[in-house]
Amino acid sequence: MAESKLEIPSIDRDKFRCPICLEEVRNPRDLPCFHTFCKSCIQTYISSTAACTGDQSVKTIECPVCRKSITAPRNDISSEEWASCLPQNKLIVSMSVNNEPSKRKMCMCCQKRNKTVEAKHWCKTCMEAMCDDCKSYHSYFPTLQNHKIVSLVDVENLKNDIEIYEPCPLHRGKFLEVFCEDHDQL
Template sequence: MSTKTSLTGFHCPICREFVPDPTKSADPEKWAEYFPKNLVVEFIIDNGGYSALKHCKPCRNDNEEEEANEMCRTCMEPLCKMCAKYHKRGTVTKHHDVIPLHEFEKLVHGGQQEMVCERHNSRPFEVFCYDHKTTCCILCSIDEHKLCRHKDTIENEAHLIEKGGEDDVLLSEIENIYQNLHEFKSLQEKNRTKIEDKADEITEETKKIRQQIVEKLDSLENEHLEKLAKAMKSARKAMDENMEFLSDLLDLSNHCKKTLQNAKTTKYCLNYVHSFHQVRKQVKRLKSTKISLKEIDISVKFTDIFRQFIGSDQWSSLSHREKSKQLSIRVNPQSKLN
């Protein structure tokens, strides 16, 4: 589906030529139904191929075979030289479009598409209606345009257009419109480049901020872990010193125990009495020793900014505003077209 503001046509998927919208009221999916027909191709298909162009059709109608040299595009009939001569002299057919056959054959490849009436079996347009400013066939002129008061032949209208120089005025107007549109497109391209550059700038700034955040987080993490290591070192030292003191007390207690047990087994009174009282003094010392148990707790309180950052659901507040500026095609003051 196209995202254009309005559909004015499309590019042919085969030749890439721009095809204007055939009618404003038609569904884009049905545009193909409104394409002009190439009557040259249609004639060749309907008449069995290029062989239909070899012989004069009026002569074949009289059971004669004459080589065709020319083609009446109005009647869509190949003609021999003689038939073409009288065709151009006939009162009804003297204004028909008769061209050399080789030129007609060229129209198969890249020739202009024929403008014909779809309502009346592809009859050529021969009348111009000034009331509706449109071309039509003879039957349309009698039927749809019977009440129109201003009508003339296509040839006379072409003569009036050329004589009045209206085609040159229209070409000038088209050139003026083209220049305006080209300027508008250039402005739009500049605006697109501007927003693309801005997006690149924001992207680079975003990456820079992210790098700064990563570097800052790394620095804060290292500082935090260094403080933790120092705290652990201090706590470990205090506990190690207290454990060493308790180990000494344990060794003294064990020494007292062994000394008294040895004295009891020797049965030597002097040694027994001396050891007893020495141990007694040490036990008294043990009992009076002040013993403390080191309890060290390490805790951390992370700053609120980290929790806010982790809980954030967006990187930034990004706004996108769009506005339209109405432009008008500057009118050529020399234009005389209505």
């Protein structure tokens, strides 16, 4: 009897590449058609291609990949605001977490203040590494108190425990799920 080996499929790194800059996606943002781009790339694309349609002056763009027409959330929105309003692709963010123990992670909050402090925790909601002091800030501010914080030692589990907290645009008060049985759609 022949032995069969279980092959683990390799991760297709092209799935993590921005179709605009062709580099690894940085700060991934999804269009409503589910194509993902770097926030800065889609912002530049929006500013260079956004056009007003009809008498109502509604800004629209076409997805650079599938050419689906995408309408701006508001008429007076800037390209920067529009790019920021797009949902973050948390699957790509969580899978791009480098969890090699040999590399020390630095606190992202402290780095923004030009400080270098070793991170010991990971906020699953903010998607950032943080030190003990910055972790304590999450208990002071009401908007941060419900964030899920785990130890960086446990960050390997992030790949298996992906949580998405994006509100569904069709179902008020519910979060996006993998598949909507009501509409038979992703």
